[in-house]
Amino acid sequence: MMNDLKTGLKLMRYAYGIKTNCIQAVVFLLAGLVLILSGGEGNLVVWGGFFWISISMLPTQLIYTLGVSKLVQASPMRKKLQTVFPVAANFACVTAVYLAELVMCGIRLGVRPDEAGWMGRSLIALAVMMAFMMLYLGACYKYFVAATLFLVPVMVFWLRGGIENWVYAQFLFGGRDVPLGQAAAIGFGILILGALAEYLLVLLFYRAPLSKMAQAVPLRKEL
Numbered sequence: 001m002m003n004d005l006k007t008g009l010k011l012m013r014y015a016y017g018i019k020t021n022c023i024q025a026v027v028f029l030l031a032g033l034v035l036i037l038s039g040g041e042g043n044l045v046v047w048g049g050f051f052w053i054s055i056s057m058l059p060t061q062l063i064y065t066l067g068v069s070k071l072v073q074a075s076p077m078r079k080k081l082q083t084v085f086p087v088a089a090n091f092a093c094v095t096a097v098y099l100a101e102l103v104m105c106g107i108r109l110g111v112r113p114d115e116a117g118w119m120g121r122s123l124i125a126l127a128v129m130m131a132f133m134m135l136y137l138g139a140c141y142k143y144f145v146a147a148t149l150f151l152v153p154v155m156v157f158w159l160r161g162g163i164e165n166w167v168y169a170q171f172l173f174g175g176r177d178v179p180l181g182q183a184a185a186i187g188f189g190i191l192i193l194g195a196l197a198e199y200l201l202v203l204l205f206y207r208a209p210l211s212k213m214a215q216a217v218p219l220r221k222e223l
Contacts, residue, residue, distance in 0.1 A: 015062035028055045036104045049126045052101065053133055056093035059084045064141045068215060082141075082210075083202045091138055091195040094130050098191060101126060102184055109180070120178030127187035131194030138201030142209040 032051035063086045064077075105119050132154055140147035 016065040016068075017184060021058045021062055023060055025055050028052065032103075037108065041185060049101065049129060052097045053094075053126075053130055056090060056097050056130070057133065057137060059089040059093055060137050063089060064210070065215065068210065079206060083199070083206055086137070086141075087195060087199045087202060090198065091191070094134065094191055094194075095188075097125065099132065102180075105180065106161070120180055120183035122187050123180070123183040124178065124190070127190040128153065131190050131197070134194040134198040135189075138198035140211070141214045142205040142208040142211055144213040166178060209214060 028051045032048045032055075035048035035051065054129055063081065101123065105123065109119065133150065136147050136151045140151075
C-alpha cells in the first residue's frame with residue numbers, strides 16, 4: 001500500500017489542473033480552520049468538517065485525470081491508476097484530515113472544556129461523513145450522475161443536522177457522551193471500512209468507461 005501511495009503521489013505532478021487544486025485546498029483549509037475553531041457545536045461536523053473533507057477528494061480527482069490520456073489507457077498501469085492509486089491516496093488524505101480534526105478538538109477542549117460532551121459524537125459523525133465521501137469517490141468517476149444523485153440528498157440531510165442528531169445522539173449512543181479517545185478509535189475503524197468499501201466499488205466498476213461529466217471540460221473531448 002505504501003509503495004502504491006508513493007507512486008500515486010509522484011504521478012500527480014503530471015495531472016491536469018494541479019495548480020487549481022492546490023489553490024482550492026488552501027481555501028478549504030482556511031475556511032474549515034476558521035469554522036472549527038470559532039463556530040458552535042454544529043460547525044465542527046457540518047461546515048468546518050465538510051470543507052476539510054473536500055480537501056481529501058482533490059488528490060483522487062488529480063489521479064483520475066491521468067486516466068484520460070490514451071497513452072495511460074494503453075499502459076499496464078491503467079488498472080492501478082483507476083483502482084489502487086486513487087484509493088490509497090484518498091485514504092491517506094482522509095486519515096490526515098481526521099488526525100487534524102482531532103488536534104483541533106484538543107485545542108478547542110483546552111479553551112472550552114465544557115464542550116467535551118458533544119465532541120466525541122461529532123467526531124464519529126464526521127468519520128461517517130468521510131466514509132460516505134469515500135463511497136462516492138468509488139463510483140462517481142464511472143457513474144457521475146447516479147453517484148451524485150445518491151450523495152446530494154444524503155449531504156443535504158447531513159448539513160441540516162439530521163443524521164448527527166437522530167442517529168448518533170438518540171439511537172447509537174442514546175444521547176450519552178462519548179470519550180474523545182473512544183470516539184477517535186471508532187472513527188478510524190469507520191475510515192478503514194470506508195476505504196475497503198471504496199476499493200470494492202472501484203474494482204466492481206473498473207471495466208466501465210470513465211464518465212465525461214466527472215472530468216474537467218478540456219479533458220472530456222479525450223474520452
